[in-house]
Amino acid sequence: MVVVNVLDKAGVLPYLSRALGPAMALLGLPGEAALVLVSANFVSFYAGLATLMALALTWKQVTILSAMVMICHGAISETALVAKAGARAGWVLGTRVVAMVLIGMLLNWVLP
């Protein structure tokens, strides 16, 4: 939480979001969508949801982004939890990130 808060207050997250923005086009999403993914992963699930609702998106974009956020969020807090439980955290986080990107691309391709 300490790390997350300092990153947040120091303005690193908007910078990270801007860096990721162009990649969002591959998923049929506007650049601001990166902010949703970044806040859901580095702040909290609820922050991601609040950011998502603040954006003006089509149904398709909301569905793609919601699915991505639901598959991968709380990258720091939930990964720490899983590691504490005794699982290999790298596997858990790795599969979540890969699944998030693949599902985003798949939905962008499949959904009308």
Place this chain on the structure above:
Amino acid sequence: MVLEWIWDGFVSGVMKIVALWWLVPLFVAIQVLKDVGWLAKVARWMRPVLAPLRLPGDAGLPVVAGLAVGLTYGAGVILQVGEEGKLSRAELTVACVFLGICHAVIEETILFSAGGTNGLLLVLIRAVTGMIFAFGASRMLLKQT
């Protein structure tokens, strides 16, 4: 200013832990359910999910808990099961790969449905994705039993 950020982060970290108070009655409840014999029942219901992932019946309770209530809750239960030594590190990893992708299906789905999309579709996507990735992880991490 940096000190203030650190302090705020510290406070929110402490609050997060305080917010986990409900783990205590939870552990008591799990112990009671176990003694009453419900664990075996829950494990049987989860067999169709666990078998393809090469997970033993002991993984049933943490998977049910994680699916229904959330990863925090599920991890708490997994922690307990892990300490009892019933699941290996590899088995815990496979269970967590599934739960990482698909958990808290009630709370998170309701929240995101409020965001204006089809909740049922999202649950389906998560469940299928979780099974696929956990299946892959189980083939790589767990030997045929």
